[in-house]
Amino acid sequence: MKNxxxxxxxxxxxxxxxxxxxxxxxxxxxxxxxxIIKDIGIDIETFPIGVLIVNGRHVGEEHILKDGxxxxxxxxxxxx
Amino acid sequence: xxxxxxxxxxxxxxxDGFLSYDIHHNLKEKYGISYYxxxxxxxxxxxxxxxxxxNANSIKxxxxxxxxxxxxxxxxxxxxxxxxxxxxxxxxxxxxLLMDFDKFDExxxxxxxxxxxxxxxxxxxxxxxxxxxxxNPSVRVFTCKEKFDGDFEPLKEYEIIVDALDSPKTxxxxxxxAKQYSKTFVHGAIGGFSIQTATNSTLQTIYRDVxxxxxxxxxxxxxxxxxxxxxxxxxVVKSILGKGxxxxxxxxxxxxxxNEFFIV
Numbered sequence: 292m293k294n295x296x297x298x299x300x301x302x303x304x305x306x307x308x309x310x311x312x313x314x315x316x317x318x319x320x321x322x323x324x325x326x327i328i329k330d331i332g333i334d335i336e337t338f339p340i341g342v343l344i345v346n347g348r349h350v351g352e353e354h355i356l357k358d359g360x361x362x363x364x365x366x367x368x369x370x371x
Numbered sequence: 372x373x374x375x376x377x378x379x380x381x382x383x384x385x386x387d388g389f390l391s392y393d394i395h396h397n398l399k400e401k402y403g404i405s406y407y408x409x410x411x412x413x414x415x416x417x418x419x420x421x422x423x424x425x426n427a428n429s430i431k432x433x434x435x436x437x438x439x440x441x442x443x444x445x446x447x448x449x450x451x452x453x454x455x456x457x458x459x460x461x462x463x464x465x466x467x468l469l470m471d472f473d474k475f476d477e478x479x480x481x482x483x484x485x486x487x488x489x490x491x492x493x494x495x496x497x498x499x500x501x502x503x504x505x506x507n508p509s510v511r512v513f514t515c516k517e518k519f520d521g522d523f524e525p526l527k528e529y530e531i532i533v534d535a536l537d538s539p540k541t542x543x544x545x546x547x548x549a550k551q552y553s554k555t556f557v558h559g560a561i562g563g564f565s566i567q568t569a570t571n572s573t574l575q576t577i578y579r580d581v582x583x584x585x586x587x588x589x590x591x592x593x594x595x596x597x598x599x600x601x602x603x604x605x606x607v608v609k610s611i612l613g614k615g616x617x618x619x620x621x622x623x624x625x626x627x628x629x630n631e632f633f634i635v
Contacts, residue, residue: 304565304626305585338585341567342577342622344635349576363635365624368562369578370586371451371537 293319296358300327303365305338318356325352328364341367373412377402381418389421406509407465411439422507423463430462434612439465439509441611444529446470446519446545448495450591451559452535453484454600455607460503460510462608467503467510468529469496472518482593519545527552531607534558535600539574540581546574555610559603563589564628566599570606570617577622595627 295317302310310331318327324343328335343350344363356362377398384394390413399409410420414436423435430438443464445452448471456467474494479486483495490498496514503512515525519536521544526532532549534557536542542558549556550573558577559568562585567577602623609615621634 303624303631304628305563305589307629337588339582340579341584342624342635347635349635351579365635366562366565367539367578367582367584368560368565368567368586369537369539369542369584370561370591371447371449371535371559 293321294358296320296322296356296360298322298327298356298358299361300331301361301363302331302333303363305366306333306364320358322356323352324350324354324356324362327356327362328352333364338366341365374402377412378416381413381416385413385418388417388419389424390418391421395420405511407439407511410465410509411436414439420463420509426462430608430612435463438463438608438611441531442466442468442529443531443533443607443611444468444470444526445533445535446523447535447537448499449473449479449535449537450482450484450561450593450596451600451603452533453486453495453499454597455533455535455559455604456499456503456512457484457506458600458604459607460507460512462604463507463509464607464611465510466513466529468513468515468525469499470515470517470519470523471495472516482591482596484597521545521548523548526554529554531555531557531610533603533607534560535603537586538581538583539578543574543578543581546572557603557606557610559599560584560586561591561595561599562586564592564595564626566595566602566625566627567622568599568602568606568618569622570610570619572622598625598627 301313342365448469475486475490485498485502500512532554625632
């Protein structure tokens with residue numbers, strides 16, 4: 292039986308629509324950033340992932356979250 | 372060396388240390404030199420073109436000269452590049468390279484500076500150059516009507532490279548080139564109500580792949596483009612003058628829909 296972790300998730304811009312700005316969620320230990328994004332049900336086909344931040348530091352999609360982390364998810368912007 | 376009679380003319384015709392456009396123009400004609408050259412001589416002698424009067428003490432006379440002799444390359448002349456080039460021309464950056472292969476289309480009118488119903492179908496860089504010459508004739512504008520594909524030798528000659536491109540793919544290529552040439556690189560991007568900007572970033576943490584972002588679905592809005600362009604122009608000027616803080620330690624994000632602003 293795995294331990295669980297509590298993560299504070301912050302969504303930005305379009306990712307908030309129909310979802311939330313900030314929410315605490317519980318996941319099994321070893322959960323990655325992309326697994327959380329998929330669990331929340333963010334439409335990354337329409338709005339691809341931009342920057343991922345955990346506790347103020349840039350991380351990749353495979354980053355493993357820890358208990359008490361704050362995880363921020365920004366959609367990509369690339370227009371000019 | 373400027374002729375002594377030119378210096379005497381400048382000295383006798385300046386008013387309270389300022390040089391009006393009419394006198395600037397007349398002396399340029401009289402001595403057969405360019406607006407740029409005459410402006411440089413004036414600034415070297417602490418005479419400020421009147422058009423810069425409201426730059427006042429934010430930009431000191433020696434800094435105004437530094438801006439005039441600086442060289443900035445703006446890659447992309449759409450929503451960002453159009454505005455950035457105007458801001459830089461107005462503040463007095465003397466050498467600007469504009470690169471964009473595209474012509475004005477009707478769907479540019481909502482946000483792209485210099486686009487009008489009359490300029491539809493014309494090359495963006497040609498219209499920009501004409502417009503800048505009317506705003507500040509001292510600015511030397513160089514244009515290139517090619518698509519940036521990762522390689523562009525003339526970039527070596529510019530001290531600052533501004534990213535006003537419209538796709539992560541080309542933005543990444545430009546960041547790479549700027550790093551290779553050891554140039555200051557001012558990134559900006561927009562999509563929907565959101566913007567981001569960063570200086571001297573390789574963009575690796577921003578773009579994990581080359582696909583487009585929110586802009587492909589949400590488009591680009593006029594005040595979002597000019598907001599981002601303002602920040603980029605500010606980064607350029609501070610970088611040239613070596614003062615203030617740059618967005619070097621993080622990426623600045625703004626969401627104008629929810630009015631949220633932060634550096635991560």
